[in-house]
Amino acid sequence: MLVVQKYGGSSVATPERVRAVAARVVRAVRRGDELVVVVSAMGDTTDDLVALAAEVVGDADAAVRHSREMDMLLTAGERISMALLAMAIREAGEGAVSLTGSQAAIITDGAHMSARIKEIRGDRVRAALEQGNVVIVAGFQGVSAAREITTLGRGGSDTTAVALAAALGADRCEVYSDVRGVYTADPRKVPEARIIPQVSFEELLELASAGAQVMHARAVEIAAKYDVDLRLGSAFDTGDDTIGTFVTRKPQRMEELVLTGVAAKSGQAKLVLNGLPAGLRTVTAVLVGLAEAGISVDMISESAGSEGRIELQLTLDDELVQEAGDLVSAMLPGMGGGGIVVRRGLSKIALIGSGMHRRAGVYARAYRSLLEKEIEVYAVSTSGITITVLVEEARQDDAVQALHEAFTLELIGEDPATGAAAGER
Ligand code: ADP
Ligand code: ASP
Numbered sequence: 184m185l186v187v188q189k190y191g192g193s194s195v196a197t198p199e200r201v202r203a204v205a206a207r208v209v210r211a212v213r214r215g216d217e218l219v220v221v222v223s224a225m226g227d228t229t230d231d232l233v234a235l236a237a238e239v240v241g242d243a244d245a246a247v248r249h250s251r252e253m254d255m256l257l258t259a260g261e262r263i264s265m266a267l268l269a270m271a272i273r274e275a276g277e278g279a280v281s282l283t284g285s286q287a288a289i290i291t292d293g294a295h296m297s298a299r300i301k302e303i304r305g306d307r308v309r310a311a312l313e314q315g316n317v318v319i320v321a322g323f324q325g326v327s328a329a330r331e332i333t334t335l336g337r338g339g340s341d342t343t344a345v346a347l348a349a350a351l352g353a354d355r356c357e358v359y360s361d362v363r364g365v366y367t368a369d370p371r372k373v374p375e376a377r378i379i380p381q382v383s384f385e386e387l388l389e390l391a392s393a394g395a396q397v398m399h400a401r402a403v404e405i406a407a408k409y410d411v412d413l414r415l416g417s418a419f420d421t422g423d424d425t426i427g428t429f430v431t432r433k434p435q436r437m438e439e440l441v442l443t444g445v446a447a448k449s450g451q452a453k454l455v456l457n458g459l460p461a462g463l464r465t466v467t468a469v470l471v472g473l474a475e476a477g478i479s480v481d482m483i484s485e486s487a488g489s490e491g492r493i494e495l496q497l498t499l500d501d502e503l504v505q506e507a508g509d510l511v512s513a514m515l516p517g518m519g520g521g522g523i524v525v526r527r528g529l530s531k532i533a534l535i536g537s538g539m540h541r542r543a544g545v546y547a548r549a550y551r552s553l554l555e556k557e558i559e560v561y562a563v564s565t566s567g568i569t570i571t572v573l574v575e576e577a578r579q580d581d582a583v584q585a586l587h588e589a590f591t592l593e594l595i596g597e598d599p600a601t602g603a604a605a606g607e608r
């Protein structure tokens with residue numbers, strides 16, 4: 184069996200942890216598996232490198248002005264852990280060789296700090312495997328056609344692992360972190376969160392895109408596209424049965440699923456344009472103006488104001504709101520007037536689950552649970568299998584907790600109190 188394993192930053196945070204991961208890898212090799220291991224940088228190394236760059240250039244915009252050099256800097260983190268892990272495996276008596284993303288021929292586009300994988304040429308990895316090595320590949324990095332070193336965006340090591348599994352035709356891809364798998368909410372913030380034994384690609388993609396950090400969203404897209412057998416487990420559990428979540432096309436559930444989970448993403452903002460002249464022309468002009476500036480808008484809603492004027496509400500990333508506000512302000516006089524209000528410091532909370540829209544009263548229950556905790560909702564939207572609400576960042580954790588509690592009976596996963604899976608209760 185060819186297995187790709189991925190270990191995140193916390194799994195290799197200290198020399199002891201590196202040795203513990205080496206021991207796990209060696210165990211798998213001695214069971215007869217061929218292993219490719221993708222590692223992240225140790226502990227908070229990537230954050231520390233980002234902070235270091237900010238210190239050197241004098242502000243937090245280092246990444247914006249120096250994206251090429253940021254990639255050179257950040258890829259160093261994974262280089263450290265890959266080399267140390269290879270040494271630890273060799274010390275334990277098995278062959279191992281580490282490769283950077285570039286050496287492993289992970290070819291990306293040229294978008295520094297958010298590159299996308301275009302192709303992986305597996306020959307070098309395969310040759311190293313054939314020579315009896317465990318092949319350690321640095322996560323979250325690649326090389327462009329112009330031979331520039333690139334990174335895939337924060338959390339991108341998951342994507343490296345799944346893409347390698349797809350390119351090599353691996354039998355499975357195991358992603359290990361500091362939690363046992365995918366939970367119905369971040370288990371660090373919601374102690375009642377339940378582990379989800381089987382999750383569909385679609386559900387996991389929604390959870391990951393909505394901010395559930397446990398998996399990089401692009402990794403899920405690749406896994407779905409290439410049918411990668413993907414599993415999530417804890418690197419800290421000892422013993423062999425450490426996988427908590429299987430990602431499958433069609434989860435086996437005794438009951439029609441109602442809800443999969445709740446996820447949150449901070450750093451959101453809202454732009455309210457009021458007193459705009461009514462008509463499609465105005466709204467179109469605003470959206471085209473923003474699009475031409477490369478500003479992507481998340482939720483849009485329009486409502487009637489007084490005297491035949493309208494109010495347009497847009498939500499977007501907090502990082503973009505200043506630029507968007509300036510741009511639209513400059514457009515207002517030419518469009519026939521209007522005012523602008525910017526609200527920053529918001530979080531997006533997503534309630535995810537297929538089947539939800541067919542049930543009556545989901546909105547009512549969601550709103551009531553937020554109202555009971557006096558959490559104000561600044562915007563709401565629905566799409567596919569998700570309901571999203573925007574709340575103040577300071578109330579993010581309360582909102583997740585409130586929604587998780589309100590829908591606790593519908594949430595899948597094992598009940599921590601009884602050990603019963605949903606559908607058996
Ligand atoms: P790694 O460094 O191994 O890539 P991450 O920190 O990126 O690990 O992801 C694991 C973390 O994701 C967990 O510690 C947990 O706090 C967080 N998390 C957020 N939402 C979820 C969820 N729904 N299920 C599991 N973990 C989650
Ligand atoms: N080390 C990188 C990060 O912290 C990549 C990863 O962990 O997946 O974002």
Ligand code: MG
Pocket residue numbers: 191338341396397398399
């Ligand atoms: Mg991660």
